[in-house]
Amino acid sequence: MCGIAGFLDPTLAAAAAPSLLQRMTDALRHRGPDAEGQWQDASLGLALGHRRLSIVDLSPAGAQPMLSASGRYVVVFNGEIYNVAAIRTELQAAGRAPAWRGHSDTEALLAACDAWGVEATLPRLDGMFAIALFDRSARCLHLVRARLGEKPLYWCTDGDTRLAFASELHALRRGPIGTGEVDTAALRDYLQRGYVHAPRTILRGVAKVTPGEHVRITLAGAGRFAVQRSRYWSAFDVARAGLAAPRAFEDHEALERLRTLLDDSVRLRMVADVPLGAFLSGGIDSSLVVATMQRLSPRPVRTFTIGFGEARYDEAVHARAVAAHLGTEHTELTATPQDALDLIPQLPGMLDEPMADSSLIPTFLVSRLARQHVTVSLSGDGGDELFGGYARYALTERIAAQQAQLPHWLRRVAAAGMRATPTGAWDALGRLLPARITAHRLGDRAHKLADRLVLDDVPSLYASLSSWWPVPGEVLSSDVRAHLPPATAHRFALSSSAATLAERMMAEDLTHYLPGDILAKVDRASMAVSLEARVPLLDHKLVEFAWQLPMHMKVRDGRGKWLLRTLLHEYVPAALVERPKQGFTVPVEHWLRGELRDWAQDLLSPAALARHGLLDARVVGTYLREHLEGLRAWTPQLWSVLRLQAWHAGRRATG
Secondary structure (H helix, E strand, O other), rough: OOOEEEEEEEOOOOOHHHHHHHHHHOOOHHHOOOEEEEEEOOOEEEEEEEEOOOOOOOOOHOOOOEOOOOOOEEEEEEEEEEEOOHHHHHHHHHHHOOOOOOOOOHHHHHHHHHHHOOHHHHHHHHHEEEEEEEEEEOOHHHHHHEEOOOOOOOOEEEEOEEEEOOOOHHOOOOOOOOOOOOOOOHHHHOOOOOOOOOOOEEEEOEEOOOOEEEEEEOOOOOOOOOEEEEEEHHHHHHHHHHHOOOOOOOHHHHHHHHHHHHHHHHHOOOOOOEEEEOOOOEEEHHHHHHHHHHOOOOOOEEEEEEOOOOHHHHOOHHHHHHHHHHHHHHEEEEEOOOHHHHHHHHHHHHHHOOOOOOOHHHHHHHHHHOOOOOEEEOOOHHHHHHHOHHHHHHHHHHHHHHOOOOHHHHHHHHHHHHOOOHHHHHHHHHHOOOOOOOOOOHHHHHHHHHHHOOOOHHHHHHHHOOOOOOOOOHHHHHHHHOOOOOOOOOOOOOOOOOOOHHHHHHHHHHHHHHHHHHHHHHHHHHHOOOEEEEOOOOOOHHHHHHHOOOOHHEEEEOEHHHHHHHHHOOOOOOOHOOOOOOOOOOOOOHHHHHHOOOHHHHOOHHHHHHOOOOOHHHHHHHHHHHHHHOOOHHHHHHHHHHHHHHHHHHHHHHO
């Protein structure tokens, strides 16, 4: 795991390039604290930089930037290629292997490019990576991101003469090209999703290489270049192919196929020349990964859990029980509210872009705990998106079915009446209802239901259920709204007629939410402490298998992840892992009324909001007042604007 950066700038004096590149890679020291390196072609104005976190082949033979044996290719890359042994075997069998200098995945990648070319090599790679590779013969710079997007890669140009790229925006901002102001369309995207979806970034003129994308920058004459973008793998294509030709698995056949694929994926991700462990929450996904690791390991696996004192948010007791049953070497830390609160001021420096997911806090805390003992940790992310684990899938289907039975005019009338009734009146009614009826904060729930009643299409309904600000325009300042491009209608990108509604939602999450939120969160939190996080459930062969399965093997008897659960129950008793999904959350709603109250009021004061002029101070003030007074629970809305404000303040502080 590493950090990469570089630029193409023929106008820059050759003597100035090393110091400029050093500034960029210095910003990535946390991603690679063990070593650093540079490579430069002064005649082209091209420079590649690398920060190394040594995981496989700790010797200088694994250092980057690295040239291929032929001298044709030079590469810097971030991540891991897991199937190195298979690539080396194939090259040797064909008589095309070089005289190996070491056993790093970097050397195997370059040897594959020498033998097969870049385009033929990419589909052969099994790993998580962001690659910058220069073909000296074809004078072409290749920027490549892995299939599911575990590792980030940002890039920008100032036309067709200068270009820069980096693992993080922090590094890119130190490069030769100005990174611009806030992109207001991306800001709207952030306020709705809680993250900025690729290829956009929060900054105008800066893009993300998207998952599975291959960007070619070919140098032409007169110091200019041409850009060509293509995709070597697409999750949507995988979904369409699986739906078009589903496999007729019997239950036992699907179970054995899952076992084989997961064993292979975990085995590959356990290869490291440094200590290795796993995050364990005690839920289905992490427990299955750890159970598989323990089966494949000759010694107890190191596992790590963060707990919280508040029972509603604490999964440590469940993780402890699973660890005891599997016999892992378990380490647990109970984080106090103060531990989490002390971390909040550090979050802007950890993030390239504003991110509203509060589970970044426990993810960082468990990463920091793990890094005290290991350098690599496996994670259970990905199971919900592949095997139907999110409750919002069933909720959307249920609401859509109910709304289809009512004419639109009737729903509009009902919604207007619900909104006209103050939340306090609804809450008073809730207190009169029998105790067996869940009526807590009835007014808040009634007003949210009113917002959804008027939605006519399912994509908009699903967006509202997973949105931070369902109508983000309401909180933007009038100046920003005046210059916003028209919002596009919500739609599902997976339009296959064979897809169920749940499958369309799963495809959206796999291609948007997973890389934009979940994987970005894991990457930033783990790399902030120089820990490599690996995600076995996102091996592309497992993803392709999941999309060949019929829905009844994912959701059965109203419960998601049926196939994962069934396999896990062979290793861990159901009583230890079967419980309502908690998620990796922290009590932000209560903190905003307590320990974080002063911090929130300061960041959301009219004076603070006026510094960038992006948000409507009146709207934000109303939401904050209602939340602090307990009239409404505006946690998602307030947390998203607080993270935006904190990010913007951190950006201003660092210039």
